[in-house]
Amino acid sequence: MSEDHGHDHAEIGPEDEHPGLQWDVSLSERAKRSLAMHELLIEKGVVTNEEVETASNNLRRRTPADGAKVVAKAWVDPEFKQRLLDDARAAVYELGYSLAHDAELSVVENTEDVHHVVVCTLCSCYPSSLLGPPPDWYKSFAYRQRTVIEPRSVMREFGLELSQDIQVRVVDSSADQRYLVLPERPAGTDGLTEEQLADLVTRDSMIGVTNPLSPEGAPIS
Amino acid sequence: MPGVHDRGGWPTDEMIDRSDHIWTDWEYKTHALVGALRFRELMNTDELRRGIEAIPSEDYEASSYYERWSRSLETILTEKGVLSTEEIDTKVKELEGRWESDS
Incomplete structure (x- = not known):
C-alpha cells in the first residue's frame, strides 16, 4: 500500500473537499472492518491497489x-x-x-x-x-x-x-x-x-x- | 411477510431527507473493493445483494448504506474462504494500534 493513513485527498474530486478525513476517531466497527479487509486483500494479492484505485475513480467518473x-x-x-x-x-x-x-x-x-x-x-x-x-x-x-x-x-x-x-x-x-x-x-x-x-x-x-x-x-x- | 430489504409500500409518515452526506474514505474504499473484486470475478452484484439481504432486520435498519455493503463483503469473502473472521479481527487491532501511535 502506498499509504497507511488514507490521506488520499488527491483521488477525491473538488466537489468533495472537506477538512480532514477522520480516520482514527469516530470510525464505526464496520468502517474499521472495511479498512481491514481493504488492507488484507491488497496484502494477500487478491486485488491490487491499482485495481481498487481504478474502481474508485470509475465511481467518480460519471455525473x-x-x-x-x-x-x-x-x-x-x-x-x-x-x-x-x-x-x-x-x-x-x-x-x-x-x-x-x-x-x-x-x-x-x-x-x-x-x-x-x-x-x-x-x-x-x-x-x-x-x-x-x-x-x-x-x-x-x-x-x-x-x-x-x-x-x-x-x-x-x-x-x-x-x-x-x-x-x-x-x-x-x-x-x-x-x-x-x-x-x-x-x-x-x-x-x-x-x-x-x-x-x-x-x-x-x-x-x-x-x-x-x-x-x-x-x-x- | 416481505424481507426487511423489500420496502416498497411500507407505510411511513417520514418526509424524505434530501440532504447528501459527504462520502468518507472508508465508504469509497468499500465500494471500490467490491468493484475490484467484481473485476477479478470474485464477487458479483447478486452476491452483494444476497449478503445485504441476509442481514438480520434490526441490524439492517440500524446500519448505514455502506455498513450494509461492508457486512455483505465480509459475509461473502469469509464464505468463500478468501478471508477469515479472525484475520479481519487481527487486522482491525493492528490498524487501531497504528492509528493510536500516530495520533
Missing part, C-alpha cells in the same frame, strides 16, 4: 452532466431519441458511454400525458453509468417505501405538483434492470443549443421526481 448530454441529444435528434428508447445501451454507446455489463437500461419517456418516476424499493439500483452514484435520498427508506404508493406526494416534496390529468407511472429498478427518465423538453427552448439544453436537465428530472428547468432556470412544476 448527472453525462446523463444530461444524452437527454439533450434526444431532444434535438428524433432518430437518436428513437434509438435511445429502443435500445438504450447501443444508443448511449454512440455518445461514448458504456453501461455495466450486468444491468440493462430502459429509457422511459415523459410526455404531456404520462410522467415516470424511478425508485428501487429493494435497495439502490440506479443508472450510475450515466449519472454517477445515486443521492442519499434515493437510498433512503422513506423514498423506497413511499414512492410506489404515493408518488404524487413524494414529487410534491420535491416541488413538483402534477396535474391529475397526467398519469404517473412508477418504475421499480432491480439489479438487472435500471431506468432513466427522458423528461419532456421544456417549452420556449426552440432557440437553444444542445449544450444549453443539457444545462436544463437536472439529475432529479432524470429520476423523475422533478421536471427539467425552464429556459429561465426555474424548476417547472
